[in-house]
Amino acid sequence: MKTPPFLLLAALLFWGWFADFLWTGAIMGAVLESARFLKFRWDLDDADFNRIWSFCVLLIVVLAAYVFTNNNQSSLGGMLHGNTTAEMARAGALTTTRFWRWLPMTTFAFILAQTFNERPSVPLTAVSIVLRWRRRKGERALAGHYLNISYPFFMVCLLAAGIHVNRPATNDGKIYFIGQVILIAWAMWAVRPRRYGVWAWVAALAMVAGVGGAGVVGIIKGEHALQLYGTQWMQRFFHGGSQNPLESATSMGRIGQMKLSAQIIIRLEPAVVGKVPEYLREASYRVYSSQHLTWHANGGRANKTTDFEAVHPETNNTTWVLVPGKTNTAVVNIACFLDGQSDDGYREGVLPLPSGCSRLENLAADTAVIALQKSPNGTVVASGLGLMIFDARFGPGATLDAPPDLETTNQFDLKVPTNEIPALDRVIAEMNLTTTNDFEKRLAVEKFFRDKFTYSTWQGFDKLADASGTPMTKFLLTSRSGHCEYFASATVLLLRELGIPARYAVGYYVHEARGTGYVVRERDGHAWCLAWNRATRTWEDFDTTPPAWVAVEGRRTEFGEWFTDLRSWLGFQFAKFRWHQANLQQYIIWALVPVMLVLLYHIIFKRRKKRRGAEDEGTAAAVAWPGLDSEFYQLEKLLAARGVPRQASEALSDWLERALAEPALAELRGPLQELLGLHYRHRFDPQGLSAAERERLRREAKACLERLLRAKAG
């Protein structure tokens, strides 16, 4: 079925408008519509269409590869460096989007071939491998199934345009909907049922469009509602991944085994072997919500835009000073991934930094990192490429963190939720403290946890919040076992109750050497405490989690961890290649060229092989027939050598007539024709030749051969 005049042009313009290919769409549409005015046509057969379709498929494959690598969040990359399922789903959607955007272009050759073909339709066998295969198997029923792909192409254009209606702050969605309704109405107008009046048709169309529009609005609203609900819901399940610098939900008070993967997420390479930081901190938090079991950066007014302060690079554009005036000698090279997404489309995430990190070096502004921000809680947020590789200078002393707010009324760094105070006081009483010295207090707290608590990733019912107390109370008084979040939270609250300003820090514990450097796995994620040293006026790492935790985590080595490590390593190499190699697409395209050539060759080669196979079958069948020993074939060979070869489909007498047209052979005409008669009887008469006739054939053929050779010599 052909589309109405100019419908395809309109659809291509519509697609071009939304996909930012307006000119391309206009040219493609004009070329297609020009077929209405041009008389010229091709005469393409099924095999040609097969070839054109194969070409289109190759283009689509190349496009897919291109989109795949071009996508900042490609599914492959995500898979390799262990993104969460949700992220990969989003990346997959993005890849699909970009892929669709080009689809009208990649399939254009096919529709063009149809438009300018004598018969304006394509064989069904061209587009379906299954049908092609069945056809090859000789199913005749499939022959003659032709399809006009104008309408399918029209739909591809509409879909490709629709996929792109996501530019924020525009009316694209509405424009698309209206435009699509108009185009579809245009397409349907030509095939509307003539039994009903125009108004009935218009009313029906309006009704369908209305229902469709309402459905779309409903779906969008439902999606928003689900997203709202889903984020809250998911947050309780997905710990890990990108750290939120404003809030940290703990898994305290939940039941079951804590399980974190062995995925390698950070790699460190110290400048001096062995000189690595013990902790890599991502963020610290000040306010504990006993009700929600979460830590907040600041008391409920935490705000990314106001609390964060932009860090500007030095004049060399690769150095970023975090703590002015501090000089450190220890240097470690850190490679980590940014897993979040910023509003302007870049990757964004919190950098894991050593304690007392004063500056970042070899981090190119504009190419690798677009923006760097720091907060008074010691958090550094970077946005830019997905992989960050930089040198961090660190050492004891001043940190990024703001000093405790002891002078203000809030005193967040000393605040303890009132419902936890009784339990804390009981613990302090149990510790039997007599000292007023901060340092001794810390020692006592450390000893207390070391002696009386055990590490456990198993969360039993004994810590579940109920009327008798919060999970924290139960941890402190009854169960006395838990994972790092319990220890860190309890320590912060205990120190605060003892009058020492403290903060809750999250990050990673570095312990696993690999080659000259270290690797940090997801399961090395750790929480600890920052305690304020009044003497030095600095924040110090204070970790009360029993050191056994590393061994406990290590024991839970996953089955096939080597595979996970290999995958992580591949992902890391891929990310390095991807984020630090601007010409990647070109490499991919060039790498695809030989692949495409091989594919093309394969198609051609397979065909040839098939043809040769068919010929072989023919000769194999011929071998069984009688009379193939005839001497006439020698004559044929000799005559062919004189420049008159016989075509495979040419009967001997027709060929002989041609061959004897040569005047030099005039005298041979009679004998040769007589010989042919004998040969034919030898070959095709079921009675065959008698012995005497067979001998005659042999003899006369020999005589003719000699005369021919003489004639040749002459």
Next chain:
Amino acid sequence: MTSAHPTANLDAARATYRNIAGNISKIIRGQEGATRHLLAALAAGGHVLLEDYPGTGKTTLAKALAKSIAADFKRLQFTPDLLPSDILGVSVFNQRDEQFHFHEGPVFTNILLADEINRASPRTQSALLEAMGEAQVSVEGVRRNLPELFFVIATENPVEFRGTYPLPEAQMDRFAMQFTLGYVAAAEEVAILTAQEHNHPLDELQPAATLAEVLALKRAVESIRISGELKRYVVDLVAATRTAQGVQLGASPRASIALMKTAQAMALFAGLDFVTPEQIQKLAVPVIAHRLVLEPQARFSGITTRGVVEDALKKLKVPA
């Protein structure tokens, strides 16, 4: 097989052929090839469909053949209002003896000229199916055999002409051959004018063969030998049309049989007592082409049934 038919029989058969062909050539000039095809179909027990423009001599050729054989000849002018009973016959109630009596239609004859066959509706055309296929007619539950020599020569104008119906595929398949006469050369046309200056030579044409001689000719054709290799070639050729591009309906095994039998007749005419590949090649188009049904798209793109067969001939390796 052959020993049962002495060579003398073959020679007599060839003489019959030459007599009839010579007789026809007195009337139809410049159509030796067409005459040979016509007689090959007759000798092979098939039927012939002549398709050509009006006035090219189709009917004259048919009448010349009919007059050259001393056999029963009927002519049936196909018109749009012709009914099947007008062809096959009808039972009429005789009031005198209060019985139904079957009145044989024109189909009960030796040579039937179905002139302008495609002017009758397909329903009427279909009346000939059984007669042509099985040499019998079933009317009112009674099977009636047709004479031993039953030969239909149908003529038709090209289907695109006004007032014509296309022949049903089943009917087409029952014609052993279809060929055209075409316009003759200018010199031949002048000769035709001269011959008809005073009266039509057809009026004075005398039979050149008896019915018995023609039946002997038919039997002689059956004794012509054909090798297994050539049978395979025939089958391959016909099969090739079934898988050819643009063909909706390929040729049937009936086409293979017709091709073999007519090739046998042509071999006889050529003085051979076995079939050679040349005869098969020369007959492939007139025997196969009219049975093929092309896809509409293929037809519009200029593919012809003749082209399909010629392609198959070119693609297939001929036994040599």
